Amino acid sequence: xxxxxxxxxxDMGELNTFPKILRxxxxxxxxxxxxxxxxxxxxxxxxxxxxxxxxxxxxxxMLKLGVKSGDAVALxxxxxPEWIWGEIAAHAxxxxxxxxxxxxxxxxxxxLLNYSKATIVIAEDEEQCDKILELGDDVPGIKHIIxxxxxxxxxxxxxxxxxxEDLYQLGKDVLMADASAYDQLVxxxxxxxxAIYCTTxxxxxxxxxxxLNAGRFVEHSSAYLRADPRKPGDNYVSALPLPWIMEQVYxxxxxxxxxxxxxxxxxxxxxxxxxxEIGPNFVLLAPRVWENILADVQARMMDSTPLKQKVYNFAMxxxxxxxxQGKKSLLAEWxxxxxxxxxxxxxxxxxxxxxxxxMGPDSFKFFHAIGVPLRQLYGQTEMCGAYTVxxxxxxxxxSVGFPFDNAxxxxxxxDAEGVGEIISKTVGMFTGYLDNxxxxxxxxxxGWMHTGDAGYFKESNGHLVVIDRIKDMATTSSGxxxxxxxxxxxxxxSSFIGEAVILGKDRPNLTAMICIRFSIVSKWAEQQxxxxxxxxxxxxxxxxxxxVREEIERVNQTLPPAQQIHKFILLYKELDADDGELTRTxxxxxGVVAEKYSDIIESIYSDKDRVEINTMITFQDGSKTxxxxxxxxxxxxxxxxxxVSTRREAS
Numbered sequence: 311x312x313x314x315x316x317x318x319x320x321d322m323g324e325l326n327t328f329p330k331i332l333r334x335x336x337x338x339x340x341x342x343x344x345x346x347x348x349x350x351x352x353x354x355x356x357x358x359x360x361x362x363x364x365x366x367x368x369x370x371x372m373l374k375l376g377v378k379s380g381d382a383v384a385l386x387x388x389x390x391p392e393w394i395w396g397e398i399a400a401h402a403x404x405x406x407x408x409x410x411x412x413x414x415x416x417x418x419x420x421x422l423l424n425y426s427k428a429t430i431v432i433a434e435d436e437e438q439c440d441k442i443l444e445l446g447d448d449v450p451g452i453k454h455i456i457x458x459x460x461x462x463x464x465x466x467x468x469x470x471x472x473x474x475e476d477l478y479q480l481g482k483d484v485l486m487a488d489a490s491a492y493d494q495l496v497x498x499x500x501x502x503x504x505a506i507y508c509t510t511x512x513x514x515x516x517x518x519x520x521x522l523n524a525g526r527f528v529e530h531s532s533a534y535l536r537a538d539p540r541k542p543g544d545n546y547v548s549a550l551p552l553p554w555i556m557e558q559v560y561x562x563x564x565x566x567x568x569x570x571x572x573x574x575x576x577x578x579x580x581x582x583x584x585x586x587e588i589g590p591n592f593v594l595l596a597p598r599v600w601e602n603i604l605a606d607v608q609a610r611m612m613d614s615t616p617l618k619q620k621v622y623n624f625a626m627x628x629x630x631x632x633x634x635q636g637k638k639s640l641l642a643e644w645x646x647x648x649x650x651x652x653x654x655x656x657x658x659x660x661x662x663x664x665x666x667x668x669m670g671p672d673s674f675k676f677f678h679a680i681g682v683p684l685r686q687l688y689g690q691t692e693m694c695g696a697y698t699v700x701x702x703x704x705x706x707x708x709s710v711g712f713p714f715d716n717a718x719x720x721x722x723x724x725d726a727e728g729v730g731e732i733i734s735k736t737v738g739m740f741t742g743y744l745d746n747x748x749x750x751x752x753x754x755x756x757g758w759m760h761t762g763d764a765g766y767f768k769e770s771n772g773h774l775v776v777i778d779r780i781k782d783m784a785t786t787s788s789g790x791x792x793x794x795x796x797x798x799x800x801x802x803x804s805s806f807i808g809e810a811v812i813l814g815k816d817r818p819n820l821t822a823m824i825c826i827r828f829s830i831v832s833k834w835a836e837q838q839x840x841x842x843x844x845x846x847x848x849x850x851x852x853x854x855x856x857x858v859r860e861e862i863e864r865v866n867q868t869l870p871p872a873q874q875i876h877k878f879i880l881l882y883k884e885l886d887a888d889d890g891e892l893t894r895t896x897x898x899x900x901g902v903v904a905e906k907y908s909d910i911i912e913s914i915y916s917d918k919d920r921v922e923i924n925t926m927i928t929f930q931d932g933s934k935t936x937x938x939x940x941x942x943x944x945x946x947x948x949x950x951x952x953x954v955s956t957r958r959e960a961s
Contacts, residue, residue, distance in 0.1 A: 326501035326525045329365070329402040331566045333496055336362035339569060342542070345391050348576040348584055356391060358569075364391075366492040367481030368399035372430060374480045375454050375472075379404035382426040382507060386410045386419065386441070387434025389548045389574050392458045392474060394562055396432040401505045401524060402495050408507040408519070409553030411894040413887065416441055423449045426507050426519060426744065432474070435459035443468055501525020507744065508555050510691045511893045519744040520692050530694040530738025531563030533716040537699050538661055538685070540568035544591040545658075547573045549581055549599070554895055555695040556665050556687070560594050582606075586655030593662050597669040597799075598896045600684075603654065604676055605805040609830050612837065621645055629679040638681070647680050656682050663687050665696055666895050668776065670799030671707040678705065686710045688776055692759055693717075694738025698774055709773035719774060720758070721766055728766045731780060733758040764793075782900060784815035790872040792820065794900075797875070800868065804861040805830045809885050811903055812875070813911055819947075821914045822878040823907065824858055825885055831857075846939050849880040855944055862946060876947040877914050881907075882923055882939050910941065919943050 325331045335344070340359035347354050356364075377383065383400035385393050385407060397407040408426045410419060412434065419441050423431070429451055433439045439457050442449060443466070455470045456477055457463055463471070484491050505524035509517040540546075548561045565572045570592070575584040582603070585593070595603075611622050625639075625646035632639035651657050662677075665687030677684045688710035689696035698719070700711035713719050716737040724730035735758050742750045753760055764783055765776040777783070778793040785791050794812035801810040801822070808827035814820035828845050831854060835842060842848040858880060866874040885891040890902050904911065913921040921941040 326528055327401060327496075327499040327505070328398045328524065328528070328562065328566060329369075329496045329499050331528070332358075332362050332365060332398060333493075335566065335569060339542075342569065343571050344565075344569070345394075345572050345574070346588075347391050347574040348580075351576070353573075353587075361391075361395070364395045364478065365398045365402065366485070367478040368395055368474075369402040369495060370481035370484040370492055371477040371479075372399060372405075373403055374484055375430070375477070377403065377405065377430050377454070380406075381430065382406045382408050382428040384408045384410055384423055384426065384428040384431040385552070386412065386414075386431055386438045387458070388412045388578075389550075389552050389557075389561070390434060390458065391574060392432065392434070393552050394572075396456075397506075397562065401499060402492070404499065404503065406504060406507045409509070409551075409558070411551050411553050412438065414441075414894070415888055416445055420445050420448045421516060422509065422519075423452060427451055430454040430456065432456045432458070436462035439463070439466070439471065499524065501528070504741065506558065508558065508691050509553060511895050511897055517893075518746055518749060520740040521742050521744060522694060522738075522740055526738045527559075527563055527694055528567070530697075530714075530716065530736060531559055531567055533714045533737065534559060534696065534699075535564055535568055537701075537714050538663075540564060540570045540592065542569040544568070544570040545573060545588050546570050546592050546594075547575065547581075547585050547588055547590045549575065549578075549585070550594060550596055550666075551894065554666065555691045556594060556689075559695045560592075582655060586653070589655060589658040591658055591660055593656075593659065595662075595664060596666045596896060597664050597673070598667070600664055600669060600677065601673055601802055604673055604803075605827055605830050607650070607654075608805040609833055612830075612834060626679065630675070633675065633679045643681070650680055651682065659683060661685065661702075663696075663699070665689065667897055668778075668795055668799055670803050672800065672803035674707045676803075678707075688774065690759065690761060692740040692753065693734060693736050694740070697734060697736045697738075700773075704771070706768070706771060706773045709768060709771075709775045711773060713774070724766065729764055729777060730766065732761045732763045732765045732774070732776065734761060735759060786814050786820070786872075787816050787818050788872075792873045797822075797865070797869065797873065798898075800865045801862065804864075806834070806858055806861055809898070811885075811898060811900070813914065817915055819876040820873060822862065822875050823881050823903075823910065823914075824862075824878050825881050825883075826854065826858065828884070845884065846882040846937055849882060850939055850941070855880060855942060859944055859946065866946065874947060877943055877945050879910060879914055879921065879941050879943050881910075882937055882941060883927060914943055919945075 325334055335358040341357050343355050344358045344361045345356040383405050385396050387393060400407040408428055410422050431442055431452055433455055439455055442452060442455055454472060456472055456474050458474045460473055501524050503524055504521045506522040507519045508522055509519055546560060550557045561572050573588050575581045611619055625642040628639040628642035659682060662682055662684045685700040687696035688698040697714050697717035698710045698712060717734060719734045721730040722733055762780055763776050764778055764780045765774060767774055778795040782794055797812045798810040801807050806827055807824055809825035811823045812820060826849055832848060835848060838853060840851055840853055848854060862875055862878055887894050891899055910921050923937060923939045923941060925937050927935050927937055
C-alpha cells in the first residue's frame with residue numbers, strides 16, 4: 311500500500327520520486343497551500359492541486375515540443391514556483407534538471423548548457439532569455455527557450471522562444487486527448503535513475519556536475535527530517551539560490567515530504583521585509599546572509615539614540631551572560647530580544663540553519679544569544695547536501711553537530727592532535743560526475759567520499775569539528791600552521807569587514823587583504839563627516855584604515871602570537887563572483903585571488919608602505935571604468951627576520 315507519513319518516521323513506501331510524492335499530495339491534500347509567491351506586493355497562493363496541475367502541463371507540453379527522456383532541462387532564474395515546477399516536470403518525463411545560478415555570466419551559462427547537453431531552458435524573464443539569445447551558436451543544443459515573465463518579450467522573434475502559458479496549453483491539449491497521459495509518465499518514474507544534475511561549488515576550477523539519484527534524494531531528505539522534523543503547514547522562505555544543493559533539499563525534497571509551505575520573496579532586496587510578513591517556522595541562510603543580518607543590526611544601532619544604544623548594550627550583556635550559564639535572561643527578553651526577533655522576522659522560528667561555508671563562532675553566539683535556534687550544517691553537493699546537524703539543545707559553537715542516521719563519517723590519517731581528512735558515505739550519495747569518471751574515482755575510494763576537509767571529533771561530546779579545506783591549511787616559513795578560514799571568520803564578525811583573505815603560506819608571518827562592508831562603512835563615514843565618492847575612494851580614507859585597524863587588533867588579541875596578523879591592506883574593490891574571485895555560493899577562490907592580486911601580495915611582504923593601482927574594472931552590463939588609486943600597507947606588528955630564513959642564509 312502506498313503511504314507517506316509526516317511523523318518522525320518518514321516511511322515513503324512506493325512514493326520514491328518527486329512526481330509520485332507530488333501526485334499523492336494533490337490527491338490527499340489538494341486544497342492545502344503548498345506555495346506562496348509575492349508579486350506586486352501581493353502574496354499569491356498555490357495549492358497542492360495547483361502545483362500538480364502546472365507540473366503535469368509542463369511535462370506533457372515539453373514532450374509535445376519533442377523533449378525526450380534523457381534530455382537535460384536547464385532552469386535559469388531567481389527562486390520562483392515555475393523553477394520548481396519545471397524541475398519536477400523534467401523528472402516526470404525521465405529527464406534531468408539542471409539549475410543555473412541566475413547571476414551567472416554568459417560564459418558560465420554556455421559552459422553549463424553545453425556540458426549538460428541541455429535541449430531546453432526554462433528562463434525567468436527577458437534578462438535571462440537575453441543571455442541565451444546573445445550566446446547564439448555558442449549553445450547549439452538549445453532547441454527551446456521557455457520564458458515565464460512576458461514583459462519585454464514582444465520584440466523578439468527567435469523561433470525557439472515560447473511563453474510558459476503557451477507550454478501549459480500544449481500540455482492541456484494532450485490531457486484533453488488522453489486523460490491518463492501524465493499518470494502513465496509518473497508511474498514510470500524510477501527511483502534508481504539519475505534525476506538531478508547539480509553543479510559543484512567550483513572553488514578550484516569550473517564546476518563539475520554531480521549526478522543525483524531520484525530515490526536516494528528522497529531517502530536522504532527523509533533522513534534530514536528525522537534529524538530536524540518539519541510538520542505540514544510550517545512556513546519556509548526560499549531565499550538561497552535553487553541551484554544550490556541545500557535549497558533543493560529544503561524547497562523541493564523536504565517540502566514535498568513534510569508538506570511545509572514554500573514562500574518566495576518578491577526580490578532579494580525585499581527579503582527581510584517579506585520574511586517578517588511570513589514569520590517562518592524555519593529558515594536556511596548562508597553564513598554571509600547571517601553575517602549581513604548581524605551587520606545590519608549593528609548599523610541600525612549606530613543610527614539610534616544614545617539611550618537606545620545603552621539599552622541594547624545592557625540587554626546584550628545580560629543575554630551573553632545568561633547564555634554562558636545555559637540560561638535565558640527574562641529582563642533582556644523584555645528589554646530587547648523579543649522586539650529584535652520580531653523586527654527580523656524570527657518570532658516564530660523553531661529551527662534555523664546555516665551551511666555552505668563555515669560560520670564564525672562569534673556570529674553563531676550572537677544569534678543564540680538573541681534567541682534564534684540556529685544550527686550548523688555540514689555536507690557536500692556530492693552527498694546530497696548536509697549530513698550533519700546540531701541536535702536541539704546540544705549546540706557547540708565550534709562544531710557542525712552529529713551525523714544523520716543514514717550517514718557514516720570517519721577521520722582518517724589523523725595527526726598528533728587527532729586532525730585528519732573527513733571521509734563519509736550516505737544513502738543520498740551521488741553516483742558520479744557527468745562525463746568525468748576520473749574525478750569520481752579520485753574522490754570516491756572504496757565507497758567513501760574523500761571530502762578534502764580537515765577535521766576531528768571532539769572527545770568531550772562527539773561533535774564533528776571542521777577546520778578548513780586541507781589544501782587551504784597552510785604553514786608559514788617559520789613552521790607555524792594555521793587555518794585561513796578560521797581567522798577570516800573571526801574578522802568577519804566585525805560589521806566593518808565584509809570579506810577577508812588571510813595570506814602567509816611559506817611567508818614569514820600572516821597578513822590580510824580586507825574588503826570593507828560598504829553599506830556599514832559608508833554609513834559610519836557619513837556620521838564622521840568624511841566625504842567620499844565610491845568604494846575605492848572610501849577605502850583610501852585614513853580614518854577608515856584606522857577603524858579597520860582597531861577591528862583587526864581586537865581579533866589579534868584572541869589569537870596565539872604566531873597566528874596574529876602583521877600587516878593588512880584594504881582592497882580597492884569587493885571580491886566578486888562575476889570576476890571569478892568567489893564561487894556562486896560566495897566561497898573565496900584562493901587560487902584566483904592569489905594570481906590576480908599577486909603584485910599586491912608581493913608588496914605587502916616587501917618594505918613598501920603603498921601599492922599603486924591602475925587597472926580596468928568591467929561591470930556586469932559590460933561597461934568599464936578605470937581605477938587609479940594608492941593602497942596603503944598598514945603595519946600592525948613590526949616583523950623580524952624569521953629564524954628559518956636566517957638559518958638558510960647562514961648556510
